[in-house]
Amino acid sequence: DPYATVSLVGPSRNDQKKTKVKKKTSNPQFNETFYFEVTRSSSYTKKSQFQVEEEDIEKLEVRVDLWNNGNLVQDVFLGEIKVPVKVLRNDSFQAWYLLQPRENGNKSSKTDDLGSLRLNICYTEDCVLPSEYYASLRNLLLKSSDVQPISASAAYILSEVCRDKYDAVLPLVRLLLHHHKLVPFVAAVAELDLKDTQEANTVFRGNSLATRCVDEMMKIVGKHYLKVTLKPVIDEVGKNHRNENLRYYVDKVFREIVRSSISCPTLMCDVFYSLRHLAAKRFPNDPHVQYSAVSSFVFLRFFAVAVVSPHTFHLRPHHPDAQTSRTLTLISKAIQTLGSWGSLTKSKLSSFKETFMCEFFKAFQEEKFTESVKKFLDDVSSTESKEPSGLSEPVHLKEGEMYKRAQGRTRIGKKNFKKRWFCLTSREFTYHKQQDKEPIFTIPIKNILAVEKLDESSFNKKNMFQILHGEKPLYIQANNCVEASEWIEALCRVTRCNQKRLSFYHPSAFLNGNWLCCKATLENTVGCARCTADVPADTQIEIDGDRETERIYSLFTINMSKLQKLEEACGSIAVYQGPRKEPDDYSNFTIEDSVATFHTLKQIIDIVEKLNESHEKYRKKRSSSAKYGSE
Numbered sequence: 137d138p139y140a141t142v143s144l145v146g147p148s149r150n151d152q153k154k155t156k157v158k159k160k161t162s163n164p165q166f167n168e169t170f171y172f173e174v175t176r177s178s179s180y181t182k183k184s185q186f187q188v189e190e191e192d193i194e195k196l197e198v199r200v201d202l203w204n205n206g207n208l209v210q211d212v213f214l215g216e217i218k219v220p221v222k223v224l225r226n227d228s229f230q231a232w233y234l235l236q237p238r239e240n241g242n243k244s245s246k247t248d249d250l251g252s253l254r255l256n257i258c259y260t261e262d263c264v265l266p267s268e269y270y271a272s273l274r275n276l277l278l279k280s281s282d283v284q285p286i287s288a289s290a291a292y293i294l295s296e297v298c299r300d301k302y303d304a305v306l307p308l309v310r311l312l313l314h315h316h317k318l319v320p321f322v323a324a325v326a327e328l329d330l331k332d333t334q335e336a337n338t339v340f341r342g343n344s345l346a347t348r349c350v351d352e353m354m355k356i357v358g359k360h361y362l363k364v365t366l367k368p369v370i371d372e373v374g375k376n377h378r379n380e381n382l383r384y385y386v387d388k389v390f391r392e393i394v395r396s397s398i399s400c401p402t403l404m405c406d407v408f409y410s411l412r413h414l415a416a417k418r419f420p421n422d423p424h425v426q427y428s429a430v431s432s433f434v435f436l437r438f439f440a441v442a443v444v445s446p447h448t449f450h451l452r453p454h455h456p457d458a459q460t461s462r463t464l465t466l467i468s469k470a471i472q473t474l475g476s477w478g479s480l481t482k483s484k485l486s487s488f489k490e491t492f493m494c495e496f497f498k499a500f501q502e503e504k505f506t507e508s509v510k511k512f513l514d515d516v517s518s519t520e521s522k523e524p525s526g527l528s529e530p531v532h533l534k535e536g537e538m539y540k541r542a543q544g545r546t547r548i549g550k551k552n553f554k555k556r557w558f559c560l561t562s563r564e565f566t567y568h569k570q571q572d573k574e575p576i577f578t579i580p581i582k583n584i585l586a587v588e589k590l591d592e593s594s595f596n597k598k599n600m601f602q603i604l605h606g607e608k609p610l611y612i613q614a615n616n617c618v619e620a621s622e623w624i625e626a627l628c629r630v631t632r633c634n635q636k637r638l639s640f641y642h643p644s645a646f647l648n649g650n651w652l653c654c655k656a657t658l659e660n661t662v663g664c665a666r667c668t669a670d671v672p673a674d675t676q677i678e679i680d681g682d683r684e685t686e687r688i689y690s691l692f693t694i695n696m697s698k699l700q701k702l703e704e705a706c707g708s709i710a711v712y713q714g715p716r717k718e719p720d721d722y723s724n725f726t727i728e729d730s731v732a733t734f735h736t737l738k739q740i741i742d743i744v745e746k747l748n749e750s751h752e753k754y755r756k757k758r759s760s761s762a763k764y765g766s767e
């Protein structure tokens with residue numbers, strides 16, 4: 137029953153991953169792929185976990201340990217292979233490696249006794265230049281969503297020239313995410329995807345650029361959401377090893393999901409919102425499509441996938457064992473059924489072998505389930521349903537000092553601050569003169585555009601925050617810093633899917649004719665700081681825009697010949713208006729607008745050639761500055 141652990145081992149890190157256990161064989165074929173990402177610390181902030189110093193890269197090695205799964209007894213070590221990363225630097229390696237005994241302990245096992253393992257190891261090294269070198273490529277990629285038609289944009293062309301679209305999608309999504317450009321790009325490519333979709337019940341079911349971008353985005357920004365929603369149940373399944381509680385687990389997973397909308401990241405809500413509207417526009421006569429467009433992602437491509445393979449979403453460190461895996465698969469199927477929106481036909485149901493399973497899944501198509509699924513889908517795509525969601529219980533702030541500028545008044549003194557009582561429900565934020573008295577002012581939740589801290593310097597008061605809602609901001613001072621944070625969090629949660637939310641705000645107040653923060657003198661000047669709720673902060677920190685741009689540059693470089701062929705094809709169509717060339721190397725790329733595509737291709741090629749020169753210069757400099765006698 138062998139399995140292998142695959143690790144990247146270095147002086148300061150050790151990432152370990154595991155293959156599945158192959159039952160009853162001494163000739164296993166694991167056929168699994170593992171990715172390890174290493175970055176230089178200089179291009180990262182201190183917080184990143186992927187930090188490695190240059191000299192550490194020299195010391196890194198890939199280690200594969202083979203084990204026999206002992207089930208109830210201890211696992212037995214079968215042998216290991218170590219490959220230093222530095223020998224991989226030149227190329228990718230596919231070879232048979234002899235398994236070695238453990239280094240420590242001098243057990244006299246002959247090496248050829250241990251057998252061998254075939255590995256394919258690929259090492260890609262990107263040399264990231266200083267930021268300014270990437271400005272033009274970055275700008276070209278970031279304006280992709282504004283290009284008409286979208287197929288003439290640099291980002292779209294990138295996905296076309298890479299044979300394996302996945303290569304392109306990862307750096308592209310990270311880059312767009314980092315620069316707050318993902319939503320419009322996804323909307324533009326989704327529209328293209330929908331154009332090719334003939335039937336409403338197949339929306340977003342295939343693998344297109346749009347669906348892959350959303351998948352990748354959900355993996356990046358949905359990590360925390362999944363963790364708070366599903367990790368406890370999945371851990372419980374892993375502990376119990378039996379699936380007789382299937383119904384119980386499915387109910388639990390279902391309950392957790394449908395009440396989780398409040399934790400759904402803003403970015404996911406924004407993407408779902410636009411996909412829903414695009415799908416409804418494409419199929420105006422289908423009342424269900426607006427739901428299936430969202431459920432294709434959140435149920436089928438997010439929750440259902442995370443349940444079957446929790447390790448790919450970092451919910452569990454490794455593959456679940458066989459028994460757990462079976463239970464998780466059944467739970468995942470139930471989630472798919474729930475998310476399938478009645479498109480699951482009788483024939484599909486009867487394909488479940490065991491009839492009791494068929495009955496079981498049918499139970500989830502009852503109305504009470506579909507109603508709560510519908511409400512959940514409304515919530516995560518920020519469309520108002522009958523029952524607004526949000527807080528299950530109103531939140532009360534006992535006391536707070538509040539200042540709301542009267543229209544036209546310019547001077548603010550101490551007496552403008554008054555003690556007020558606040559209450560937040562899922563519909564509105566109110567404040568009251570006295571506890572339990574009628575509110576003196578109400579802000580509907582849907583009108584709130586941002587909730588942010590307020591610099592202490594504004595009024596020389598600590599623990600202040602501001603609610604921006606179209607009219608003059610409402611400034612509130614909480615009793616202490618804990619309460620201030622709790623209020624900001626609660627308010628952000630209920631408002632995170634509001635449309636027209638602000639991207640920028642002023643961290644200080646507008647006093648005596650200027651904003652204290654940026655000194656702008658017009659009161660309606662756009663904010664000078666980015667709102668915090670936009671993209672999760674940890675995501676922002678982990679993404680290095682230059683590194684991703686370098687990756688994209690490499691992809692263009694490797695496939696320069698494809699770019700040139702495409703350029704040629706566009707040129708001949710534009711000039712001769714002749715018949716389109718036979719699609720050969722540029723595969724299925726349809727040139728929608730040859731002039732616009734030609735223009736973009738030319739820019740890409742110019743930029744890539746310039747960057748190539750910079751890289752060549754750097755390489756020369758590095759090799760000439762190497763010290764005599766050094767490696």
Ligand SMILES: *[C@@H]1O[C@H](CO)[C@@H](O)[C@H](O)[C@H]1NC(C)=O
Pocket residue numbers: 165167
């Ligand atoms: C391994 O994966 C390749 C490509 O995904 C597939 O063609 C092949 O059949 C797989 N082999 C086994 C033993 O699963």
Ligand SMILES: *[C@@H]1O[C@H](CO)[C@@H](O)[C@H](O)[C@H]1NC(C)=O
Pocket residue numbers: 222223224226
């Ligand atoms: C890598 O390439 C360099 C020259 O480009 C060569 O000197 C070196 O031996 C190669 N290393 C390996 C492990 O093949």
Ligand SMILES: *[C@@H]1O[C@H](CO)[C@@H](O)[C@H](O)[C@H]1NC(C)=O
Pocket residue numbers: 240241242
């Ligand atoms: C292993 O063998 C080496 C030399 O043969 C010896 O120096 C070392 O002490 C041995 N280690 C153990 C744990 O027996």
Ligand SMILES: *[C@@H]1O[C@H](CO)[C@@H](O)[C@H](O)[C@H]1NC(C)=O
Pocket residue numbers: 297298299300303691694695698
């Ligand atoms: C780039 O083109 C080459 C040759 O046409 C091909 O082998 C390679 O797979 C392509 N690379 C990508 C990332 O698609």
Ligand SMILES: *[C@@H]1O[C@H](CO)[C@@H](O)[C@H](O)[C@H]1NC(C)=O
Pocket residue numbers: 693694696744745748749752
């Ligand atoms: C990059 O520059 C080198 C040296 O000038 C050249 O050989 C290579 O073809 C260039 N590659 C691309 C993609 O332009």
Ligand SMILES: *[C@@H]1O[C@H](CO)[C@@H](O)[C@H](O)[C@H]1NC(C)=O
Pocket residue numbers: 723724
């Ligand atoms: C082009 O499209 C056809 C059918 O749509 C598909 O079978 C083929 O694999 C595609 N070719 C490439 C290179 O993507």
